[in-house]
Amino acid sequence: MAQKKKSEVTKQGEQNKHSLTPDKKAEVYDFPQETYRFWYEKMLLARRFEEKAGQLYGRQKIRGFCHLYIGQEACVAGAATALTKDDKWITAYRDHAHPLILGTPARAVMAELFGKVTGCSKGKGGSMHMFDKNVNFFGGHGIVGGQIPLGAGIAFAEQYMGTQNVCICYMGDGAVRQGAFHETLNMAMTWKLPVIFVIENNGYAMGTSVKRTSNVTDLYTLGEAYDMPSEPVDGMVVEEVHLAVARAAERARKGEGPTLLEFRTYRYKGHSMSDPAKYRTKEEVEAYKQQDPIEQVKRRMLEKGFGDEAYFKQVEKEVKAIVEDSVQFAEESPYPDPSDIFKDVYVQEDYPFLKE
């Protein structure tokens, strides 16, 4: 195939740029200090954790496929403050930040990356399959779009049991081209399931830009085919994420069914650790870094007087300590025992596995 011209690459990237909330001022948003501090602390934890994970991958402490969330942190942090502890979460394989922000100990996530038995999936899942029932995290899933019907099913169970809980179901922009997405949106809307579908549109399905996969590039409009309330959201602005998820959750809790949210976001790193990301320009990446979600929160906190330099320094120090502790914990933890291969496959304890 012919090499793409640089100008074309830039053009494709640009169409994914959002200017939904150009440089909003702090006074636009009315959230308390506590919320801002949660956002800042959790997003910074996810950021520093993954920066460390990237280094450790380079040192082969972490193996397999590893997809980093750096740049997208607001997509989880904003939703976390908009939902309750009883709501349910599910996502694809870019799944380190979700449990970290929901409250899974960094130790358990790092140990999972190391493949240690102390990991949140006992070393059986690795980077792509983080699970933590304690925080209602239904996991990271490895088949693009496979988690979408699962998310609707989790919501189906909440509706069936008559709770007020919702399920928030994340997917990448690549997943919306799967049949599972369309089948699920149709049924979720028909049955008014309490589910919030979130597209983390970072512009690229691996190396293929959104524009190259369909004529429909405003991904939120896909919901309109099923009469589903749908909207684009600036995924770099944590407040916007919170507000959109809160609206969707309210609708779901009132029995009005699902919402499709398109979070326009960006990953600074490649699709996975092996991706040099040649399909986009340095300028494009830089442009997004100018809108960094953590820097934005910090700026608005300073404006609002919700944190001073001493606070930010202190958080940086604490986060660093948590990450370092998680690495040490992971290093010192044992691998699963080989005999563990026969555990957790079936609930039935005496299942007769074939051994020769």
Add this chain to the structure above:
Amino acid sequence: MRLIQFREALREAMCEEMRRDERVFLMGEEVAEYNGAYKVSEGMLAEFGPKRVIDTPISELGFAGIGVGAAMNGLRPIIEFMTFNFSLVAIDQVINSAAKMMQMSGGQYPVPIVFRGPTGNAGQLAAQHSQNFESWYANCPGLKVVVPSNPYDAKGLLKSAIRDDDPVIFMESELMYGDKGEVPEEEYLIPIGKAKVVREGNAATLISFGKMMKVALAAADEMAKEGIEVEVIDLRTVRPIDYDTVIQSVKKTNRAVVVEEAWPLGAISSELTYHIQRFAFDYLDAPVRRVNSMDVPLGYAPTLVEATLPNVKRTIEALNAVMYR
């Protein structure tokens, strides 16, 4: 004892379990208002209402996954495939979600779900509606695969499948739904993973499951007319397989034939043959034989059907071969 149809036995199993456990529900195409494509779920909408007997659009991938998600979150779904031929568009959710979830999550998320529906040929339905995927599903750890052959077993096994905490593939047959058999009024369960010796004999062991049991039993009847008593085993479950019952029988008869509707390569018959040669080698007086469908898609014309599927004639030939008759 009363005689009821296979479809009634399945319906009784589902209704009894739904009365017993509020978390059990039935979902699939035409299961509710149409009363079931093959009338298995007839009357269930009237008893349980639309909350628990749920019609879906034709979206097997989607509703299979919705079932798995619901099971992860505390419910016990029964997902009906109108036939298992259509399960192929849903197989990602069966293999990558249902079968893997417990293991990937380190035991945090079991998936207590039943996927059920008819398998195999059902008359002259041609290539896309006449397939057997028992060995495909049986190959995958994390699943259990049940293939009953008669109304009594169907009811007892389906009740066990619904109560099972692991995902169960439950395979029936359009051609068996009208079969009548003795089914007691009182409740009973049949454990998953236990084969049954349905006819005792010493001349050879004939192993089958599902609707091919009819072929196996008819062949055994024919042999009996010549004074040859064949031992017939109904596997009932093809994951896990009750190898002990098979090996015990082969050690007694020293000869074995497997009858299976699926294609031969990588089939349950291949698996049984491996196991017999590995664990009863010194007891065998002849190579194990098998009778599978021919290694081709099933054609429409009656002559093609006859030439493709396992039948009594081929089974008798195989039995005679292992007995050197």
